[in-house]
Amino acid sequence: MIGSSYANKRRARLLYVxxxxxxxxxxxxxxxxxxxxxxxxxxxxxQHRLRIPLSEARGTVSDRHGRILAVSRLTRSLxxxxxxxxxxxxxxxxxxxAELLNAQPQELYEKCTAPGRRFxxxxxxxxxxxxxxxxxxxxxxxxxxxxxxxxxxxxxxxMLSPVLGVVGLDQDGLAGIELYLDRQLRSVPGEKVVLRxxxxxxxxxxxxxEILPERGRDLRLTLDRSIQTMxxxxxxxxxxxxxxxxxxxxxxxxxxxxxxxxxxxxAHQPGDPIAQGMKxxxxxxxxxxxxxxxxxxxxxxxxxxEAGLGRPExxxxxxxxxxxxxxxxxxxxxxxxxxxxxxVIAKSSNIxxxxxxxxxxxxxxxxxxxxxxxxxxxxxxxxxxxxxxxRPLKDWSSFSTTSIPMGHEIAVNMVQMATAYAALxxxxxxxxxYLVKSITLSSGQPAYDSEALxxxxxxxxxxxxxxxxxxxxxxxxxxxxxxxxxxxxIAGKTxxxxxxxxGQYSKKKNVxxxxxxxxxxxxRLVVMITVDEPQGASFGGVVAAPAASRVLEQALLxxxxxxxQQPEGT
Amino acid sequence: MGPALxxxxxxxxxxxxxxxxxxxxxxxxxxxxxxxxxxxxxxDASSFHAAKQLSWDLIGLTAFAAxxxxxxxxxxxxxxxxxxxxxxxxxxxxxxxxxxxxxxxxWFRFGFLSFQxxxxxxxxxxxxxxxxxxxxxxxxxxxxxxxxxxLALMLLPTLLIAREPDLGxxxxxxxxxxxxxxxxxxxxxxxxxxxxxxxxxxVFLLLRFTHFKDRINAFLDPSGDVGGKGYQVQQALIALGxxxxxxxxxxxxxxxxxYLPEAHNDFIFAIIGEDLGLIGxxxxxxxxxxxxxxxxxxxxxxxxxxxxxxSFGLTCLFAGQAIINMAVVTNLFPNKxxxxxxxxxxxxxxxxxxxxxGVLARIAQALPADRPLELGAVRLEVxxxxxx
Numbered sequence: 023m024i025g026s027s028y029a030n031k032r033r034a035r036l037l038y039v040x041x042x043x044x045x046x047x048x049x050x051x052x053x054x055x056x057x058x059x060x061x062x063x064x065x066x067x068x069q070h071r072l073r074i075p076l077s078e079a080r081g082t083v084s085d086r087h088g089r090i091l092a093v094s095r096l097t098r099s100l101x102x103x104x105x106x107x108x109x110x111x112x113x114x115x116x117x118x119x120a121e122l123l124n125a126q127p128q129e130l131y132e133k134c135t136a137p138g139r140r141f142x143x144x145x146x147x148x149x150x151x152x153x154x155x156x157x158x159x160x161x162x163x164x165x166x167x168x169x170x171x172x173x174x175x176x177x178x179x180x181m182l183s184p185v186l187g188v189v190g191l192d193q194d195g196l197a198g199i200e201l202y203l204d205r206q207l208r209s210v211p212g213e214k215v216v217l218r219x220x221x222x223x224x225x226x227x228x229x230x231x232e233i234l235p236e237r238g239r240d241l242r243l244t245l246d247r248s249i250q251t252m253x254x255x256x257x258x259x260x261x262x263x264x265x266x267x268x269x270x271x272x273x274x275x276x277x278x279x280x281x282x283x284x285x286x287x288x289a290h291q292p293g294d295p296i297a298q299g300m301k302x303x304x305x306x307x308x309x310x311x312x313x314x315x316x317x318x319x320x321x322x323x324x325x326x327x328e329a330g331l332g333r334p335e336x337x338x339x340x341x342x343x344x345x346x347x348x349x350x351x352x353x354x355x356x357x358x359x360x361x362x363x364x365x366v367i368a369k370s371s372n373i374x375x376x377x378x379x380x381x382x383x384x385x386x387x388x389x390x391x392x393x394x395x396x397x398x399x400x401x402x403x404x405x406x407x408x409x410x411x412x413r414p415l416k417d418w419s420s421f422s423t424t425s426i427p428m429g430h431e432i433a434v435n436m437v438q439m440a441t442a443y444a445a446l447x448x449x450x451x452x453x454x455x456y457l458v459k460s461i462t463l464s465s466g467q468p469a470y471d472s473e474a475l476x477x478x479x480x481x482x483x484x485x486x487x488x489x490x491x492x493x494x495x496x497x498x499x500x501x502x503x504x505x506x507x508x509x510x511x512i513a514g515k516t517x518x519x520x521x522x523x524x525g526q527y528s529k530k531k532n533v534x535x536x537x538x539x540x541x542x543x544x545x546r547l548v549v550m551i552t553v554d555e556p557q558g559a560s561f562g563g564v565v566a567a568p569a570a571s572r573v574l575e576q577a578l579l580x581x582x583x584x585x586x587q588q589p590e591g592t
Numbered sequence: 593m594g595p596a597l598x599x600x601x602x603x604x605x606x607x608x609x610x611x612x613x614x615x616x617x618x619x620x621x622x623x624x625x626x627x628x629x630x631x632x633x634x635x636d637a638s639s640f641h642a643a644k645q646l647s648w649d650l651i652g653l654t655a656f657a658a659x660x661x662x663x664x665x666x667x668x669x670x671x672x673x674x675x676x677x678x679x680x681x682x683x684x685x686x687x688x689x690x691x692x693x694x695x696x697x698x699w700f701r702f703g704f705l706s707f708q709x710x711x712x713x714x715x716x717x718x719x720x721x722x723x724x725x726x727x728x729x730x731x732x733x734x735x736x737x738x739x740x741x742x743l744a745l746m747l748l749p750t751l752l753i754a755r756e757p758d759l760g761x762x763x764x765x766x767x768x769x770x771x772x773x774x775x776x777x778x779x780x781x782x783x784x785x786x787x788x789x790x791x792x793x794x795v796f797l798l799l800r801f802t803h804f805k806d807r808i809n810a811f812l813d814p815s816g817d818v819g820g821k822g823y824q825v826q827q828a829l830i831a832l833g834x835x836x837x838x839x840x841x842x843x844x845x846x847x848x849x850x851y852l853p854e855a856h857n858d859f860i861f862a863i864i865g866e867d868l869g870l871i872g873x874x875x876x877x878x879x880x881x882x883x884x885x886x887x888x889x890x891x892x893x894x895x896x897x898x899x900x901x902x903s904f905g906l907t908c909l910f911a912g913q914a915i916i917n918m919a920v921v922t923n924l925f926p927n928k929x930x931x932x933x934x935x936x937x938x939x940x941x942x943x944x945x946x947x948x949x950g951v952l953a954r955i956a957q958a959l960p961a962d963r964p965l966e967l968g969a970v971r972l973e974v975x976x977x978x979x980x
Contacts, residue, residue, distance in 0.1 A: 027897075033775045034891035034904050040884045040911045044877050047915065050922045051877075054832045055870040062833020069830070070846045219630070219849030 071230060072222060076212035078464075079172060080193050081238030083186060083200075083207070085247040086280075086459055092176050092186055092200070094193065098153050098168040099146040104136045106165030119159055122152065134165075146191060147173045174200075176292040178247065181254045183290045184305045185245075185404060185457075196296075197303040199457070202403040203241060206461055206469075210236035237464035244280035244459045244472070249273050252576045253283040256569040257551075261287050264556035264565055270307040271570075272436050273577060274548040276444035276539060278474040279453030281402070281437070282547070282577070308402060311410040311433035312552060315519035316370045316501075316562070317537045318429035320446060322378045323367050324481050324489045325390045331381045334364040334488050340373045347424045352376050367492040368500035370516065372428045379427035387426050388415045393480050394442040395452055396434050402457050410434040429517065440550045443537045446489055447513075447545035450481035494542045497567075502536065505567035507575050509585035513545070514538020514570065516562035521555070531555050536566035540574045541586050549574050601893065602959030606660060608886050609953045613656065613934060613946060616879050617649045620860075620935035620942075627848050627856035627863040628937075641856060641937055648939040652946035659950030665958045668951060669723050669898055676720030679713030683752040686710075690756075698756045698929075710753050711944040714765050714909055717749050719951070721769055722902035725776035729897055732777045739782045742773050759798070760916060760928030768908040772901045811926040824859065827852040828921045832865035832873070839869030856937040858929060861921040876935065880914045883907070887952065893959045903955045906948045913945075 054062070083092040100123070112134055120127040123145050133142050144166075148156065153168070160166045174189045176182065187198020195204035212235030217226045253271045260269045273283035290302030304310075326332045343357035358371045366374030379387060391397065397412025411433040418431075425431040437455055445452045454475035461470040481489070493513035497505050501516045517535035520527040534553040539545040551566040551573070559565050579585075621642065628641040682700075686709045690697035700707045724745065731738040746769040754762035770783055811825070831847035834840070845866035848855045855863050864872045887907035894900035910933055917932040919925035931938050933945040 027777075030775055030777060030897060030900055031891060031894070033777070034894075034900055035888075036771055036775065037884060037888050037891060037904065037907060040908065040915065041881055041888075043915045043919075044881050044884070044911075047918050047922065047924070048874060048877055050924055051832065051865070051870055051873050054829060054922060055835060055865060055873070056837050058833050059836040062830050063836070066830050066834035066846070069851065070849075217846060219846075220851040225630075225846070225849055 069220075070217055072216050072218035072224065074214040074216060076214055076233070076235045077172065078209040078212070078235035078237040080174065080189065080209055081207040081240045081464075083241045083243065085243055085245045085250075086282075087246070088242065089247045090177050091182060091243065091245070091247065092174060094172045094174050096170050097147040097149075097173045099171045100144040100148060100156060100160075101167055101169055102134050102142050102144055103165045103167075104134055104139050104142060107134050108164055109135070111163050115159055115163060119156075122155055122159075146171060174292075178250065180287075180289040180291045180302070181250055181285060182245070183292055184286050184303055184307075185284050187303060187404075188290070188292060188296065197300055197405070198305065199241070199243075199403055202405050203458070206239045207241060209238040212236070239464065239469055240462040242459045242462070244275075244282065244457055245284065246282045248580055249573075249577045250283040250285060252580070253573050254285050254287065256573050257285055257287045260551075260553055260556075260565070260569050264553060264558055266556045267554040268306055269551070269553045270310075270436055271549065271551040271573065272307055272440045273573065274440045274444055274455060276447035276453075276545050276548045279441070279444065279455045280459070280474075281455055281457050284437075284457070305404045305406055307436040307552075308400070308404055309406040309408055309435070310554075311408045311435050312533050312535075312554075313429055313432065313519045313522075314434050314439055315429035315517035315533075315535060316372075316375075317439060317515050317517035317535050318432070319367055319370065319375045319378075319427060320489050320493060320515050321390060321394060321442065322375060322382065322387070322427040323363065323492060324446065324485050325386065326363070326378045326381055327488050328481055328485045329382065329386065332363050332378070334362060334492065336363050337361070338363055338366060338374050338377060340366065340371045340377075345373045345376075347376055347380075348420055350421065352424060352428075364488075364492045364495060365500075367489075367515070368495040370496075370501045375427040376424035379423045379425075382423075382427075384415060384418050384423055387423065388412075388418065390480075391426070391432065393452065393478060394445065395438055395477070396432065396442070398438075400435070400437045400441065400455050402437060402455060404457070407437075408435055410438060429519065436550055436552060439537055440548050443539060443550065444548045445480050446486055446493070447539040447548055448486075449483045450479045450486050452477045452480055490542055490545075493538065497538070497571075501561070501563040502538075502567040504563060505536065505538065505571035507540070507571050509575055510540045510578055510583070511542035511586055512538055512540040512571055512574055513542040514549075514567065516567055518560055518562045532560040534560060534562040534565035536562050536570040538567075538570055538574070540578060541583065543586065546581060546583055547574055547577055549577075600959070601889075602956045605886050605889055605956040605959070606953040609883060609949055609956065610656065610660070612879055612883050612886070613949050614653070616876075616934040617653070617942075617946075619876065619879070620932075621645055621649060622842075623860050623864055623935055624856050624937045626843050626845075626867060627860055629843055630849050644939070645937050645942070648942045652943045655943060656946045656950035656953070659947060660953045660957065663954060665899075665954060668719060668954070672716065672719040672723045675716035676713075679709065679716040680749060680752065682709035683713050683749065687752070687755055696756050696758065698758050705939070708940045710756070710758060710761050711940045713749060713753075714761065714768075715906065715944055715948045715951070717765070718768065718772070718905035718909060719902055721745060721772055722898050722905060725772060725901050726897040729776055732773075733779065735782065739778060742778060743786055746770065746773065758929065760930045764909065764912050764916065764930070768905050768912060771908055772905045775904050776897060776901050811923065824853055825920070825923050825927060828859050828862035829923055831859075831862040832922065835866035835869045837870045839865070839867050839872055842867050858917065858931055858936065859921055860936050861918050861932055864935075865921075876932075877918070880911055883949070884911050886956070887911075890952065890956050890959065894955070895958075895960050899955045899958070903952055906952050910945060910948055910952075 079094040082090060084090050116127050116131055120130045136142055172193050185198055187200040188196050189200050190196050195201035212233040214232045215230040216224045219225050253273055257269045257271055268286055270286040274281050284307060286306040288302060337360050339360050340358040343354045344351050352372050354371050354373050358369050391412055397409055399407055399409050422431055441455045456472050459472050460468060463469050490513050493515055494511055496502050496515055497512045502514055505512055505514060515537055519533045521531035521533060523531055534556050537550040539548040549570045551570045553565045556565045624645045625642045686697055686700060691699045691701045693699060698708055728738055750762045750766040774783060827847060831852055847866050848863055852859055852862055864876060884907060887903055890903045891900055913930050913933050916925060916928055916930050920927055931941045
């Protein structure tokens, strides 16, 4: 044997280097696993945890009887991750897929192969039968998937869209009540954290943490779906007959201030793409101010009676169709001659109304209008409301005294006007109009219950009765005889205002108005209808009054109000 | 205790090595079971890997036992040149006929078996080199007759392995052979000067391998290249770091859920760190450390230069692999395709690691009985009973 020398063995101690290296490894492990443990733990949790958003339904909107007006339901949407798409399979399935999705194959291909994108929507809110047809494709093609999304469904379609508004694809209110009460209606999202593997598959059933989502609050409106339908049918008949820019209407309960129907046509059809700056979504009965014209006269008449400045049977000389007031001449459409004050309303004499205005004076007129709520918001929960125009007293001229009583120099919105008519109908009380009856938490507990709110009394009962008689006369023998009903006594006032066109009153562009209530002896409903630029006819008594009368008739029958004995003269 | 009951020290060391090998294998088996607990398809199921690993463990242990018990050391010495020649032929063969995986020809594939010839060639070559050094030990100071042949023999297998390319194994073998030459008595200067001369061309050639450059970059900043080469190391660090001192518990780690590629293979040490924490990692390091410690004792008692250099070389090969693997996982070293011996999943690696430990144990058994220690070291070695 050849022995190994002492020198060789000493050199073999090089093996200790291995032990030293192992010690270095231990030190390095101590650094990673003890000193930097927290840091790596955070990194690990970040990649191991998958946050799954949990969503709940937006609150339901229903009418006063609980009939659904707007509701959210879960649908599926098709999306694609272009990073995972298999090109060969995509080309193979492109044509049938495009056919199912009703898309151009080229366009679809570009979406599915968009470079750098990892999430592209292909089609949102897929119907159930289409989903069934698509499912085999989804399984055959990597990168495609369904995602559940909420879809808002409106049961009344265009009938209510200007009031209810719409929600966006992400269930945010964009217009109408959906926008105004978005905070009440919207759900509170939740989140679930689960463990996942590197391919983002969930690996444990039990979540690491979970915050449950909360359903939005349910809204019950004062609207009555049936009355809304009646109103909309009449409005659409008006639209067909007179082809106006738009026709709007409101039905209100004069005893509580509840709004039972509120509509404007033409309106946005829910589900259609929103075009032209949300035009069909504008709540024109709130957002558009108009000159009330003759519909203003009953209030002036009431104020004169209330102040003791005149009696209904008092005779007034209204001349032969034209009369000079200060620096200008006021005309009547039909010369009246000498008539009673009541007939000034019934025949809608501008000259008579101007004389009533002179009796009151500017100060009283202004406080009357303020008390009636003109120039102030109604606070209905619909965005876009206009206050109308009621100029401050100091800006009024001597012309105002005679202009205001015939509804010029002032602009109001329909809800203001209907509320003021409700005051005539209910014995002189100005009420807060309202649209939301109650709000319920997702747990079922009530969050809000509305109650009638009266601001002030404007007219005494006696005055109201006298004004009402005049308004009945309008329908029975005055300007609105076409609004006469076989079933109920209708009280109301017509109005035909000339639109302002280029700074001057237009002779061609009118707004036809009718505002009234029934039954006259014990009013249950106030109705107001405006028709903007009707073609072929212009008078409120011709265009708007019959429609309002039909709405009143149907709605009162629907409400079970027994038809009255017809008063004398019919 | 009477001297008759005392086992010879060499036998004791051999038993220690056997016990350490078995403990490492068992540890490795359970870690493979753990790391492959989740699979994407039936073929990769945990039971498949574990069963395959277990059969290789048993084959390897049989080889270990056969070498330790049946193979006389002089036969090893006599067979070494033939084995080494066979190894070199295999290396040549793999370059010509081997299966190409990821741009490297390192494997022979026979049906369901695959075999990495460098695993065998390294061991055979170390044995032959030990014999060569012993035979030429008087000439090692002469440059033409000692140093130059030694250098040539060192470079021959290194270049063949590097050609595959398998730079990790080539470098490891080269430095092990350097160490053996140094131990055998070659002057340090004779080794260092050629080494320094070789350095610039080697670096130049290395930089032409793009994947080597990528690995270096990934090594310098593993988090900067998430998803690329650095991804693996970054995920290994996350596994180790999130395991912490005590670990998440056996089987509780999440990094094996496909975050960490090669979790059961080259990066099994990260899974140990995640599930068993610093405790588990330390256990593995101490087991390797004990093997090195036993080798140190063999070297102290080695009766001849062949035993000394061969045991030195085999130990360095074995422990060097372990250290490089762990250094890669802890991002102390650029990413190399080197497995963790006896723990990682893999057939030929396990077999030849066990074979080399078998030769080491065989050398230990042949040590002269109970020789007093030089340098007055403490006689720990003669304590009664096995260490484990």
